[in-house]
Amino acid sequence: MKIEKREKLKELYNQYEEDVAEFKKSAACVKGCADCCIYVGNIDITTLEGMIIHDRVATFEEPLKSEIKAGLAQNKMEREKGKLSQCAFLQADKTCMIYDIRPFSCRWLYSVKKCDGASPTIHRKALNLAKQTVKKIQQLDPSGYSGHISYILFLLDKDEFRKSYLRGKFKPQKIADFGRSHGILINRSVSR
Ligand code: SF4
Numbered sequence: 001m002k003i004e005k006r007e008k009l010k011e012l013y014n015q016y017e018e019d020v021a022e023f024k025k026s027a028a029c030v031k032g033c034a035d036c037c038i039y040v041g042n043i044d045i046t047t048l049e050g051m052i053i054h055d056r057v058a059t060f061e062e063p064l065k066s067e068i069k070a071g072l073a074q075n076k077m078e079r080e081k082g083k084l085s086q087c088a089f090l091q092a093d094k095t096c097m098i099y100d101i102r103p104f105s106c107r108w109l110y111s112v113k114k115c116d117g118a119s120p121t122i123h124r125k126a127l128n129l130a131k132q133t134v135k136k137i138q139q140l141d142p143s144g145y146s147g148h149i150s151y152i153l154f155l156l157d158k159d160e161f162r163k164s165y166l167r168g169k170f171k172p173q174k175i176a177d178f179g180r181s182h183g184i185l186i187n188r189s190v191s192r
Contacts, residue, residue: 008140013107016133023123027110034094035115037087045103046137047144050152052101075150138187143170147184
């Protein structure tokens with residue numbers, strides 16, 4: 001995947017942080033509070049973000065690599081049953097294993113009140129800015145898709161899909177059944 005896209009993605013992440021800095025000053029979030037990674041997390045990512053995570057997982061040594069893959073498969077299974085599931089990258093001390101490359105879903109979310117299992121309370125303006133940023137990320141990834149982290153990583157783990165995606169091919173018909181049953185969005189259709 002082109003380096004420029006990864007750089008542009010970082011710029012979008014940074015721009016959002018800058019835009020909401022004032023709002024986030026009142027956030028109740030602290031390191032080690034991982035409610036959004038456990039209870040209310042609806043961690044959707046784009047294929048662009050998924051590739052960055054896929055590449056990081058590929059650098060993990062065994063048995064960690066297999067453990068993460070098993071965790072992602074478990075996530076996928078639980079999501080398919082409609083259950084909330086703990087993110088495969090959440091560590092025992094409740095910190096994120098891939099914090100430096102975490103997707104935008106994990107970046108925009110904050111709460112001005114401690115969640116304690118409930119939904120986060122976020123400023124409306126920040127929420128709107130987050131929605132706009134999601135669209136910009138999807139526009140940056142026009143031959144890609146968006147969906148739950150475990151579903152997108154599942155697709156990217158398949159050689160045929162990953163190679164075709166990396167070549168910039170756009171073949172939604174190849175994943176039509178999976179896409180329909182797993183709520184996968186086509187970026188170029190939803191980012192307008
Ligand atoms: S990727 Fe990291 S920050 Fe995002 S849900 Fe998973 S553990 Fe939490």
